[in-house]
Every structure is written in C-alpha cells, then in structure tokens.
Amino acid sequence: MTTELDSPTAVVPFGWEGDVPTTGPDDRDLLFRFPAADDPAPGTRRLLAMSLYASALGLVGVGVGLRVFISVLGGVPGWYVPVLALLGLTSVALVVGAFLSIHRRVLPYLFLVAAALPLSGLVLLAVSH
DSSP: OOOGGGSHHHHSGGGOOSOOOOOSSOGGGOSSOOOOTTSOOOOHHHHHHHHHHHHHHHHHHHHHHHHHHHHHHHOOOTTHHHHHHHHHHHHHHHHHHHHHTTTSSSHHHHHHHHHHHHHHHHHHHHHHO
C-alpha cells in the first residue's frame, strides 16, 4: 500500500525525482528551469546576496505602492495605474527570472540589475504625480 508520502511529488516539487525521459536538449543547457533533484544547492552567499537585493527591491516597491495609493485617492490620469502596474510586473518578472537562473554564473545578477530599471521608472513616475 502506497501513501502520499511515498510519491515522488512529496519529496521533490513537481515530481522530478527519478528517471524522466527527455526528448529535447539537456535540461542543463536551458537558461530557465526549475532545479532538478540532482542539482547541487546554490551557494549560501549567492542565495543571501540575491535575496537581500530582491528584498530591497520589494521594499522600494511597497513604498512606491503606498505613494501611488495616496495619489490614486487624490485623482490621477487614466493611464497612470496601468503604466505603473506594467512597470511593477516587469520588475517582478525579472526578479523571478533571476531566481530561476540561479545556477548560472552571471545571468541572475544581470536580471536583478535589470529589475531595478523599471522600478526606477516606477519611482520617478510615482514621485512626479
């Protein structure tokens, strides 16, 4: 009798444990992929640095969100909220891309720096209105 704890999905998210047939290129050649069961853990310093930088971006985003909320209550043009949402989601998507590519050498840091660019535009736009 098998239990839920015996299933591969209980050990590794998405059930990647065991032999999974591949039909395309080796998964390790892809830029973005979830870590496999046999991947080494990322270095502690790398993970800490990325997490701190992402946290700083998130705190700036929360501050901008509070400022935007106050601005919206006071009345803003119709294009204001969609543009802010697009910039915010772009920044979040770049941070997600950084963590998905954590096993690459430089790519995560490039994504994190790139995530600061739309956030900078978001800050400038929020301060100007």
